[in-house]
Amino acid sequence: MSDLNAHVVIIGAGHAGGTLAALLRQYGHTGRITMIGDEPHAPYQRPPLSKAWLKGEADADSLALKPLAFYAEADIDFRPNLRAVKLERSARKVTLSDGSQVDYDVLVLATGARAIALPIPGADLAGVMFLRTATDAEALKAKVGPGKRLAVVGGGYIGLEVAASGRALGAEVVVLERETRLLARVATEVLSDFFRRYHEKHGVGFELGASVIGFEGDNGHVTGVKLADGRVIGCDAAVVGVGAHPNDELASESGLETARGVVVDLEARTSDPHVFAIGDVAHRPMPIYGRMFRMESVPNALEQAKQAACAITGRPAPAGETPWQWSDQYDLKLQIAGYAFDVDEIVVRGDPASGKFAVFHLKGDQLQSVEAINAPPEFMMGRQLIGNRKRLDKAKLADPSVSMKEVAA
Known part of the structure; x- marks a missing residue:
């Protein structure tokens, strides 16, 4: 009531x-x-x-x-x-x-x-940072620029966005990811490979399969990130983005x-x-x-x-919505609709090399999720298909010459 x-x-x-x-x-x-x-x-x-x-x-x-x-x-x-x-x-x-x-x-x-903090030595050093609030962002902006080296711990969406912004500000950037590929918990291998190549073209370095075991510092400020293999990756600041x-x-x-x-x-x-x-x-x-x-x-x-x-x-409940989210990196716009639950097949529409494509996640002939790079029609119609649970023709979905409106029909 x-x-x-x-x-x-x-x-x-x-x-x-x-x-x-x-x-x-x-x-x-x-x-x-x-x-x-x-x-x-x-x-x-x-x-x-x-x-x-x-x-x-x-x-x-x-x-x-x-x-x-x-x-x-x-x-x-x-x-x-x-x-x-x-x-x-x-x-x-x-x-x-x-x-x-x-x-x-x-x-x-x-x-x-x-933000999840890493329970490792040196995590409390100045310059070991997170990015959840405006205060965090302002502090990080003050430490990133030409001649500076930024280490990003975590190759998820936030980490990649920070890496792109760091490069835009003229900093040297290296991303350290524990898994053997980027976005391992949230995206397909197709998308992981695409983003790695795109970031590398913009000068971002990557250390994949790299377990961070500590931060090293001088006079209370971080100077490097220590890896399990004994290497130390030097940096002027480190952003932790592990969830x-x-x-x-x-x-x-x-x-x-x-x-x-x-x-x-x-x-x-x-x-x-x-x-x-x-x-x-x-x-x-x-x-x-x-x-x-x-x-x-x-x-x-x-x-x-x-x-x-x-x-x-006391108003009527709003209509349910298909979940969605996005990520902007450089001139790329990634739009994601739905979640890849119980997926048994993946269909790629378009050529990743063109910088415009979409990855569709299917359970049988129903769409569970779509990841669209610079592809608004695929995102919008995909989101609609997820919401209405319509069955679709996989051959038409995979063929970019067939419009998404026709696929959805």
Whole structure:
């Protein structure tokens, strides 16, 4: 049952939390809204941190979801530089890092995820960095430029985006990846090989099958990355990008159901009817695939913000969406729709050497996922095919002379 006068407390002022606060007002919520954020900034876009921000093409103001004045004008009590440290569900009360307490009628956990730190010697040296926040991006930008060497630990999408931006700033860049290929956990070998070759053409070096066992330093600052084979890769700064862990401790300590993320339903509601969870922290249903999964993407944050806003204000649930995400590197735009669950066949459409192609992941004759490089029609129609679960003709799919509209028909 909705209550438009309820006090909604949002823990987290990222893309999910900021979007939810705005949607609640848009959907007619008249009660108090309190948004707690652990950064000094109002909600902002995070994907450009590894691209536009590092290259000096964006800052906090240009990336803000809304102007700071919006929150006061919309009567949203935005409290920056604070964390929630304790949740008492029986009393519907949250204790904050400054010792203050906030009562709620409805609580929304939008606490996101944090970078995984490597538990190895030297990890606390200055210059060993992560890239999750605007503060991280600003610190990294100050250390990257001509004459500098940047080591990137982790050959995933964030690592490759940082590598591309580092090269754009004139730095020497080397990527260190534990697996024998890039993007090993998230992409096909076709895509891995394509990105490696493309980055090498732009001057990025790679050490694949390289296990990092420590960082070396001088006067408290990193000077190199030590590998298991005894080599030390010299650097002026190192960015660690080996994944993220959901900030679900507040939920688990309060007795909410968690599964490497806070378990929610299709309304983004947790096992407590008064508590929701959205964005990177949520372990959510994926009806298309008949499973639960935790997603880290802006589209997921936006979709779950809509789900929670509708549930809180009593509006009909929004239509389900096919998950998607993207990555920009140099002049390449990678767009991914769906997830490659239970795949038994891969179809490549187009020639990777042309820099314009797509990789389709199939389960039988149904499309599970598509990875499209500079190929918007393949991405858009692929996303549609994933969502409607239509069976398709593999021969037509593999033939670039057949339009994607015809394939989808």
